[in-house]
Amino acid sequence: MIEGLYLILDTDVPDLEQRLKAALRGGTRIVQYRDKNRPPEQQRQLAIQLRQLCHEAGALFIINDHPQLALDCEADGVHLGQGDLSVNKARQLLGPERLIGISTRTVEEALKAEAQGADYIGLGSMYPTSSKDDAVLVGVERLHLVRKAVRIPLVAIGGITRDRAGELIDAGADSLAVISAVFRADDPALAAREFSLQFNRRKPFPRGRVLSIAGSDSGGGAGIQADLKTTTLLGGYGACAITALTAQNTLGVRGIHPAPADFVVEQISAVLEDIGADTLKTGMLFSPEIVSAVADAIRQYTLPAVVDPVMVAKGGATLLEQAAVEAVRERLLPETYLLTPNLPEAETLCGLAVRNVDEMERAAQRLHEMGARHVLVKGGHLEGEALDVLLADGEIHHLRAPRIDTRNTHGTGCTYAAAIATFLAQGLPLGEAVGAGKKFITRAIETAIPLGSGHGPVNHWQAAWDRHLEHRP
Structure with missing residues (x-):
């Protein structure tokens, strides 16, 4: 054929x-x-x-x-x-x-x-x-x-x-x-x-298989839960490998129970040897052993990997051991298709101050030089409009959206990266996938319904529903 x-x-x-x-x-x-x-x-x-x-x-x-x-x-x-x-x-x-x-x-x-x-x-x-x-x-x-x-x-x-x-x-x-x-x-x-x-x-829906490798959020707003919600609501098929269990809610993380690295590998192999995947998305990896295992899997299976270098939870809990940061630099960045750091994560990885748009562009270039094929530096910590910087194929692009005054932003990074990974798996080229992801996360934040007493989750359902209405035949 x-x-x-x-x-x-x-x-x-x-x-x-x-x-x-x-x-x-x-x-x-x-x-x-x-x-x-x-x-x-x-x-x-x-x-x-x-x-x-x-x-x-x-x-x-x-x-x-x-x-x-x-x-x-x-x-x-x-x-x-x-x-x-x-x-x-x-x-x-x-x-x-x-x-x-x-x-x-x-x-x-x-x-x-x-x-x-x-x-x-x-x-x-x-x-x-x-x-x-x-x-x-x-x-x-x-x-x-x-x-x-x-x-x-x-x-x-x-x-x-x-x-x-x-x-x-x-x-x-x-x-x-x-x-x-x-x-x-x-x-x-x-x-x-x-x-x-x-x-x-x-292909018919569900189309696009995404393997998410991340931690479990018992509150459901971030991590594996956010990834699977995003992929499923956007019409893809989500599978997962869980790197750690967390006890958390909208107020913060109460405890972390990491999975052994060899068991993370076993989960990854079980999925990829049977169901397979079109793209791979990472979140909380926690330890250097897990980081190295994930890097090996990306290389072995030739999968475009959207890497969200999760380091610190909204409430301040550490989600990536210090020793694992170096493993991300040395092992994971060279295998990364798209890196999606926020400003503090970009600073930690590249060692440069990242506090304005010019510095975001320099950080993206530096992270590309360190091995990431493409880089999306997210500007959620800046004042003013929500501006992200995408370095793709050697060119800088600015993605803009109005800043939304809300505290319901738990899981934004996970959701944004998962949406991009899903759009890539469904057949959108990189620039279109990132643009669609930006639009999706903006709508998810804008329509968030308060849950809990702290940083509530974004509205995955409404953002996905609006996209389906916009793209229906």
Whole structure:
């Protein structure tokens, strides 16, 4: 089945097989081998090796342009251009079992390919691309038209980036073909995962699996309870690994009973080896042993991790041992997809004063240099509007919302991070996920109903209900 991330190999990279293995770990579903430089026998030998890697990962292996090579290396199919062998002749050579795809640019070409028995069509170029100087720009509107005209799977090709992927999937693409956006990325596994997750936007609810690793809040406003409420109300599926039990209410934490690190690992493994997860969200990790165990799990399973570096409870109780702070810096930050510290947490982690917007931006940059891929510094402790600073892909963004005068803010950090993790798992790219999370937590604070005598919880239900009303068909 042609569905999901379609990777066209860049055969000029020196570490070809290692990068392919990483991309497959990240969720690549189809791989196309295109090679114009190697002699035929070397192409055959390499194709056999690459096919084996793909099949071990459950991915399809497609040969570009050469049906005979596809036959010789026992590939799953061939992808043809308009000037190559016809679909009918390729079918005669390859037989009925192997897939045949063909590049198209127009509705007429797509209809012809379908009539001739092609199994899928490629359509492009969607956007300007540097990989083909002669690429004709087709665009998203043409994709809409082709999708309405044909029933066979449709692969969008050309100039596709993470932040452009969603509109193509929404327009009807069954698969997205990319080259450098994954294959030349610093981390091909994570780059592939960013694309792969966006196909979740088509799944029925509940969609998006989030594993939350955090402490339990007996009062229900923060921690695991806040995470699971958020993910569930937003239409995702939440699982958990509990790092500690706390006895607490709106007035503060009365006691903490940490879980052994090996039992936290056992919980994580039990979930990921069976149910799986699309994203991982962390909260209270408490000890350096738990921090290290979580870092290992993120690396092993190639999961985008939203890390909320919870250190101190609203009432002042310490939720992260001092020795664990260094473990967060050394072990967890390099595995972090998005770090979401408040101002005191940012100061503790990066060692810089963080008391205004300029210092928030400097702290975000410093935390990125320390290993976090993206950083969201939350400005809830500042005066004036509620302004957060997002450093993503080297660019600074400001997220603004009116400040709400309320004491009912228990669990805001947990809820905000859990919402972002859920939106990522449901197929929103990073910038959209953070923006949606900001809007969600703002509404949850704004509609909070007082519970207890201290810092009451935010209103997860109302914020989620308002989002569903806004996005209903």
